[in-house]
Amino acid sequence: MVEKRLAEQDEVETCFLKKANTTFTKEDIRSFFNEQIWRSEFQDKVQKSIANSGPYNWGTIKELMDDTLLRQVRKEVLSEIAFTKKETDIYKVYQSGDLANLSGLDWDDLSRLPSLHKLRAAIYSQEFRDVISKVTGCGKLSGLKTDMSINSYTKGCHLLTHDDVIGSRRVSFILYLPEPDKVWKPEYGGALRLFPSVVPNVPHTDYECKLVPQFNQIAFFTVQPGLSFHDVEEVRVDKHRLSIQGWFHIPQKGEDGFIEGEQEKTESMSTLNQLQSKELQEFDAPKCTRKDLPREELSMLEPSKPLTEAETQFLKKYLNPIFLEQEVYKKLADRFIKESYLEVQSILNDSFASTLKESLRDVEINEPTPQRSTDVKAPWKIAVPPHKQRFMYIEHTSNDVNNNNNNNNTVEKSPASIADSKLCELAKFLASVEFKRWLRIVTDLIPTSENVLVRRFRPGNDFILATTTEPQVARSPEEENVLLEATLNLTPTASNPKNWESGEFGGYELCMVQPSSDDGLEQDDPAIYRSNKEGDEDSVLHTNQCKWNSLILMVRDPSVLKFIKYVSINAKGSRWDIDCSWNVRSMGDEEDD
Structure with missing residues (x-):
């Protein structure tokens, strides 16, 4: 690789x-x-x-x-x-x-x-x-x-x-x-x-x-x-x-x-x-396995109906109210359907965002950043192996610390900080039926499985090298052979864009088209990011610098490579985000029928 x-x-x-x-x-x-x-x-x-x-x-x-x-x-x-x-x-x-x-x-x-x-x-x-x-x-x-x-x-x-x-x-x-x-x-x-x-x-x-x-x-x-x-x-x-x-x-x-x-x-x-x-993937962590949504959740997502008053009130606990106005999220939907990509800034409401930002900065300023795997304590784990990736993560679905192959970090439960509690609360919200209902309206896609991961990329340590999805994303004829992916950017130091916008300190997410077989490279080679070559700019689809309170939505097919650039030791702080991915069905055919 x-x-x-x-x-x-x-x-x-x-x-x-x-x-x-x-x-x-x-x-x-x-x-x-x-x-x-x-x-x-x-x-x-x-x-x-x-x-x-x-x-x-x-x-x-x-x-x-x-x-x-x-x-x-x-x-x-x-x-x-x-x-x-x-x-x-x-x-x-x-x-x-x-x-x-x-x-x-x-x-x-x-x-x-x-x-x-x-x-x-x-x-x-x-x-x-x-x-x-x-x-x-x-x-x-x-x-x-x-x-x-x-x-x-x-x-x-x-x-x-x-x-x-x-x-x-x-x-x-x-x-x-x-x-x-x-x-x-x-x-x-x-x-x-x-x-x-x-x-x-x-x-x-x-x-x-x-x-x-x-x-x-x-x-x-x-x-x-x-x-x-x-x-x-x-x-x-x-x-x-x-x-x-x-x-x-x-x-x-x-x-x-x-x-x-x-x-x-x-x-x-x-x-x-x-x-x-492929035989050694048992040593990879996190597994990032998307879990099937329960049948009762699917039944709530399938009808094409506006959000109810109860759903709207629940979403307002976390989302900026402007994005719950019907005219606004219809505009978002038009843009997403046209481009298969959408950035929503100031996605969280002021109250929740303010509390979260304060707690994250408190962690960065007043707590030593874990450097080695043995320094990382629950509920956090370390992504491995380092010739593919390294970052801290929390899996929102497990309160117990399971499936920790090759993490080499302590797995005993420990009291969660305010920041950890808020991040886990937000991850749980992103996995809620109510949020997926909002997501369905904005994307015109029906989630059928999901994976939600809280991540921290530490300065001088962390990155994800370029990889694709599995070649066959769809698990049944009803599913599209794409993933719906979301990155909720939560980097508090990025509230001042000058800290990250140059890209000098890394931490950015980049998506690009995988080289074709015409390049003489294997179609399933997991990643040749070839910058500084003539015409290479054309292969880059999106580059997203670290942001605060910004949601990126995109449809990703198996030809698209994605990576998180190594975060420099001289960065102003960690890159924080919540990464989500869903298998999806299109509801366009059903509506046409």
Whole structure:
């Protein structure tokens, strides 16, 4: 899922196949490194450290390169390399252009990047590849297929959890180039974080260890399908975390160590993992299973009748009275039927909204935000696994805390805060027959099942990666093959739009059309959000920034991808919302008949 999104980036910008560089002698190559790299005792020490590492085998070497050379590389990069902002559901980073033709440049061009040219030749040299092979025990590495880019992580940049399994990759490496002679402190962010796996292909929601990068330090690990999960922590400050990211690949045809069919087998691993993921859905939480509405509720929804006085009075406890005026909700209905999409601002009445807003801000200001899964207490749970999603949630249908697979958080009941009580009360209202009656009038659709979820997306933690619905949404011929979805936005800090409207701090909900088979991508691939590509704007259907007291209604078919962008650590507060989805029947045919 994640790896395919990263693969497209690699194919376009960083991956290339060419003959090994022969410009430098063996002595030249050795001189480009710190001489300790070539000592057997040093290699043995690194090898032992990797063998004893966790959560999976990985290693790091400080002062890897010749110090003077690497300082020159950094200067060249900052003065000669252009960086482009790349942002999708999984990452935000500034990246260099294609480095594939460095060796193919004429001397006038190459003279601008001589140190970078030396560095790339050194990294992919036979000598250094032999060292990496020895200390990791990974086997032979290709000198023909090289794969490297330069990344600049500045304030707000991040890369979410993934295992790096794409194509023929065998070893992943990151060579760090933050400002030399200055310590990169843990509070700056930007650390490499490694995640253990609950079972293969299911990472734990909390990282086990992290590496705070320093100048001239390399981190590396063998790429292991379903196990080598890692991320890059968001950079929190206005500092420049420069790095060279790359991979060593399995040997290509004609190289020592080449095995016929090995590349095809390796390249199939991502697809295999996608197939296996269906079997691993038992580890997903929340399940978001839509429950059938009771027959008596359906019978109350089916007649096409105006709201009764009793229903209107009940709805007024929560809804803004203006949206209960017949002329107003008929206008809403006309707009929704025309566009299959509707935003209703100030949906809650002033009294309820004011109390809820005050209680939510009290939580954000006066209570510590849970950071790890063990900090999360009932009635809240943690959405898992983190290579798909992470956020706090409450399922409105369960007062007992059941079905908590892989949440790793305490499940005992605890006294609910005012905010929790108000959120649960509101979720119960959204599941009421009266609200669904109002919904039916506005949408011209009859709900037949429902799921309602209270959610909190914490700064520096939470997101949902792009996914579609199941291909077959309709469960019977009577149902439409779409979902009716609602997002009640309840982010109190968004009452000042300037806090969120730029999108800089994430937290926005984005819907886009899934790539078609004409793009050469699998139709059921759960998500390639390809921003910054020509024409990509046309595929984006809706982008909704964090809002306060705003209801979004939309009809979503299986071709539409949706995600919630990672919320920056520098956001003014959490994103709060209530997410609802319903299977539906159309009542148009009945009325026509």
